[in-house]
Amino acid sequence: xSRRRQxxxxxxxxxxxxxxxxxxRMSKRIAGPEIERLIQLLARLPGLGPRSARKAALALLKRRxxxxxxxxxxxxxxxxxxxxCPVCGSLDTVAPCTICRDERRDRSxxxxxxxxxxxxxxxxxAVINATYHVLGGHLSPLDGIGPDRLNIATLIERAGxxxxxxxxxxxNVTVEGQSTAHYLTEQLAPTGIAVSRLAQGVPxxxxxxxxxxxxxxAAIKARKRI
Ligand SMILES: [Zn+2]
Numbered sequence: 001x002s003r004r005r006q007x008x009x010x011x012x013x014x015x016x017x018x019x020x021x022x023x024x025r026m027s028k029r030i031a032g033p034e035i036e037r038l039i040q041l042l043a044r045l046p047g048l049g050p051r052s053a054r055k056a057a058l059a060l061l062k063r064r065x066x067x068x069x070x071x072x073x074x075x076x077x078x079x080x081x082x083x084x085c086p087v088c089g090s091l092d093t094v095a096p097c098t099i100c101r102d103e104r105r106d107r108s109x110x111x112x113x114x115x116x117x118x119x120x121x122x123x124x125x126a127v128i129n130a131t132y133h134v135l136g137g138h139l140s141p142l143d144g145i146g147p148d149r150l151n152i153a154t155l156i157e158r159a160g161x162x163x164x165x166x167x168x169x170x171x172n173v174t175v176e177g178q179s180t181a182h183y184l185t186e187q188l189a190p191t192g193i194a195v196s197r198l199a200q201g202v203p204x205x206x207x208x209x210x211x212x213x214x215x216x217x218a219a220i221k222a223r224k225r226i
Contacts, residue, residue, distance in 0.1 A: 035061070087158070089134040089151035090116055099132060106130050108165040110158060112184065114138050114172055122170065130168070133158065138176040139183055147183065155184070159191045169197040 029036065035057060043053035060068040084090075085097035092098055099105065099119075109130035113119050119132050135150045159167055167188055171177040181197055188195050201219030202211065211219075 087154070088132050089136060089154065090119060090132060104129070107163050109168065110155070110164055110166070111168045111170050112155060113170050114177065114180070118170060118172075128168075135171075135180070138171065138174075138180040140176050147187075150180075152184070152187065156187055156191070159188055159193050164193060166194040166196065169195065171197070173198075173200060 031039075038060070039050070039053050039057045042048055042056050043050045045053075048056065060071065078093075081093040082091055083093065083095045085092055085095055085100055087096045087100045090097050090099065094101070106129055109128070110133050111119075111122060111128060111130050112133045112135065113122070114135050114137060116134055119134060122128065122132075133151070133155045135152065135155075137145060137150055139145060139147065139150065155167075158164060167184075169181045169184060171181045185195050199222055201215065201222050202208065203215075208216065
């Protein structure tokens, strides 16, 4: 005598939960198109998924006067005034940018970075008082990003000027970052300028046991006599 297997209690509950969530997905909109659009756009920002975008949108709606209105004004002002610096390629509201205009900076040194975020990180650390050059990415032949797609021509031009004595390649320690650094080193060679790159190795506060083999190998290779 065979008895048909009855679904377990847990199975029944999980099926019921699936039905409810299906129903919810098919339910009517909960906000007007403007708010839906706001959430969709916020969700495109790096670090924000749909859930965080909804939270951010809700915060903006609840704090209309102190957050939403000033943010909307700041966005409109940014759209109007942001320009790419013709000298270094960074973004600012003045051209040349604030850094390129700053007379107190050492103009004999150019720090080359991939993105604006890298420039900001170096400025936050306040470790060097030089000028910058923002490439706008790294070489990536597989994605069709060749030298002509990056801000390289103006770098070679700048490096050829008499004022510049050193170019520091502060590129990411990734395959693409390092192959970009290699390419730039070759391109800069005819100018006779000093080209250096950031040191690689043990980070401040780093415990050897936690480091990956690549970092340890780089640290041993770049060891210093004390
Ligand atoms: Zn600039």
